[in-house]
Amino acid sequence: MNKQIKKFNELMSKAGDYLESELSYSLSTVGVYRASWKKIRKYMDLNGIQHYDGDVEARILMDVLKGYSIPKLSETERFMYHGAKMLTEFQRTGIITVPARSIRKVDPIVFDGVIGKAINSFLEYKKFEERLAVRTLDVYRRNLFPFLQYCNKNSTCSIKDVDLAFILGYLEKLDCGKKTSLQITILSLRSFTKYAYQQRLLNIDYSNKIPRYRSVNQPKLPSTYSKQEIEKLISSIDRSSPIGKRNYAIILLAAKLGLRASDISRLKFTELRWDTSSIEIKQVKTGKKLVLPILPDVGNALIDYLKYGRPESQNPFVFLIVRPPYAQFHTSQVVTHVVQRAYRKAGINVKGRRFGAHSLRHSLGFRMLEESTALPVISEVFGHKSTESTKYYLRIDLKSMRQCMLDVPAIPASFYEQKGGLFYE
Secondary structure, three states: OOHHHHHHHHHHHHHHHHHHHOOOOOHHHHHHHHHHHHHHHHHHHHOOOOOOOHHHHHHHHHHHOOOOOHHHOOHHHHHHHHHHHHHHHHHHHOOOOOOOOOOOOOOOOOOOHHHHHHHHHHHHHHHHOOOOOHHHHHHHHHHHHHHHHHHHHOOOOOHHHOOHHHHHHHHHOOOOOOHHHHHHHHHHHHHHHHHHHHOOOOOOOOOOOOOOOOOOOOOOOOOOOOHHHHHHHHHOOOOOOHHHHHHHHHHHHHHHHOOOHHHHHOOEHHHEEOOOOEEEEEOOOOOOEEEEEOOHHHHHHHHHHHHHOOOOOOOOEOOEOOOOOOOEOOOOHHHHHHHHHHHHHHOOOOOOOOOOHHHHHHHHHHHHHHOOOOHHHHHHHHOOOOHHHHHHHHHHOHHHHHHOOOOOOOOOHHHHOOOOOOOOO
16 A cells, blocks of 8 residues: 555545544544545545645645535535545644534524424523533424424414314324334424413413323344443553553443443543542432442453553543543443444444443343343342333343243143044044
8 A cells, every 4th residue: 555545545534434433523523524634535545645734634624625605515515625634734733622513504403483482491490490401402492493493384463273184184194104203293392281270371281181201112222332342442452651541440330330431421530439449420310329349350451551541630520532622521421432442443343233331231230140130130220210121131131031931831732633633534
């Protein structure tokens, strides 16, 4: 392989890894950027360009994109536009700050009119009185806005004109194929109409009259990996670099202790109790306190990262991004991407299986069941509120299920020889 091509490929690979691990871009989005970088590589090859730099970026914008401004570019061209700027910045500074997420122009959500004002009041109530997370509020906002548009389209300007028949008419027009979206829309409408009744905006409480959406599909089995696959994953991590030391500690926490990605990403120094060799956290998902032992290999990995991999910082969170400004993970997706990238680099077959951080948790639960660990013990390790949540793992314990199988006794030959019987000749 040409030395310059190899150098450009390394630049693409590192930039893509940065988008995944540090900026939490989805695998599909990173894939689109990688495709745009390959087009840049092809352009350089056709024009005999040996090195990528800011001048190449300028030529790309002028020759390939014709110097057009962003509004005149297609979606694919916008990815190329931002991708070129990303490569230039990453080559110069080792980080990416280009705001490349806003590829599509999205109309702002504005709740106007009387009904819009009521929805705004509902959102404010959820925000300040119930202290809902920003992400949850955004779900309400995005699911109630189409309902407002439906009201405007049908000349329904007063909330008093919103009755059960009107709500059901709206739900009937939704795409029933998108089950999750439909479920969330129903939950949003139930919550909003209950608020409107409590505030005397509606005379009837429709929240308990809107039918619940029930999905009868059998949930998919959890994705699990064998003990050998997990060992291969762990041993494949290169711990010679700061990012490798960090990722090794992250994966051990998920694989050996079963911690969720949300708890790993928010792990603080105050939760590492070295005097008792334990980790004591308040779980992000359940709010329940969880105490787990710091196993020797987990403890050694944490110490190795803290001493030789973690940037110098007063940040209270254990895991930080590896480049300035050395901030904590802004989302648990960073942990997920770390695990997914490790699976791919280890060469483990993930076809038909999920391969995020939760797969390590599922695999640990599966192995504990195989080893005949009692259900309450697994519940305690995983921090479940009850064993009902832990029973989810029973569906994958095929070994124990086989032990419950009963032998079917053979049917005697005399049965078939009976006169007048169905099989008698």
